[in-house]
Every structure is written in structure tokens, then in C-alpha cells.
Amino acid sequence: MTETARMVILVLVGLVALFVAQLTATPSLAADYDVGSIHIAQPWSRATPKGAITGAGYMTITNRGTMPDRVSCVSSDASAQCQIHSMTMEGGVMKMRPVEGGLEIKPGETVTLAPSGFHMMLVNLKHPLEAGQTVKATLKFDKAGTVDVDFSVMALGASAPGAAGGMNMQGGGMMQMDKR
Helix, strand or coil: CCHHHHHHHHHHHHHHHHHHHHHHCCCCCCCCEEECCEEEEEEEEECCCCCCCEEEEEEEEEECCCCCEEEEEEEECCEEEEEEEEEEEECCEEEEEECCCCEEECCCCEEEECCCCCEEEEEEECCCCCCCCEEEEEEEECCCEEEEEEEEEECCCECCCCCCCECCCHHHCEEEECCC
16 A cells, blocks of 8 residues: 555544544533632533524523522523423423512522423523524523623534434323413
């Protein structure tokens, strides 16, 4: 085998290894955050299809303090408005509503914002959310204060970081957004 042939093979092997590494790489998760007695872990989001006008953010919030606190979303760099929403099933229809006055986190309690439950709703997206990117949102806690949080954008339909599977809508239910 000639030296040129060996070089071509080595370059091709290197390119294939790089391509495989890119295919199997998962976006790095954003950091955890602390503000006052509040701890925010694993902030993440899902990619959105082109033309989507809403997106969502998820995280785990722990109140390590002795007083209840309330969280609300003040702003996001990806949307005109952001809110904390709840999702409930009523008569086979999934309903989504803003949590008025913010979501309460009791002392010693951990609240998980996740698909099909409480979540941060990004309303009137300025652009699609793309896997591998981050979305910045400003969260306000009534007692702990305000904090900027980066949400890692995972693939469209992704489950929580570390969980298996993807989006799951059981029972053929519909989703309805209550615009109060």
C-alpha cells in the first residue's frame, strides 16, 4: 500500500469517527442554579417545529428554606411572553392554563415542571427552538429573588434528561389551551 493510500484511509477513518461522534452526541445540559433558598436543577426544553408559536421549558425546583415561595416567569429571549402553566385532563381533554400568581413551592418541597404537568410556557415564539441551542428565561421568586436560567434545548419530542422514551399522549385525548 502506498503512503498516499494510507493517508487517504486515515483521513476517511477520522471523518467517519467525527461523523459518528456528532450523531451520538447529546446536547450538554445547562447548569443548576441557586437563588436564595431555591435550587433549580436540569432546566431543559424541547425543539419546536417551524411555524410553532409556543414552546415549553421544564426543570426541577426545590425550596430548601423554611417559608413557602412562588415562582413566575418574567421574560424569555425566545418568546414575547412566558408563563407558568398547569396541564390537567378534564373529560378526556387536556387543558392548559396559566398558574395565576405563580406556582407555590412549599418549604422542603421539590416541584418538577415536566411535559403533561406544570411547565414554563413560551408564548409567541420569536423563532423555532433548535436542538443543541439554549433558551434564556428570567424567573422571579417572591422571596428568593430573580434569576436568569439557561434551558438546554433537546430534540423534538424528547423526554426529560436521563429518562427513556419520548412524548406520550395516551387515550387519544386532545389538548386545549385556555386563554384566560
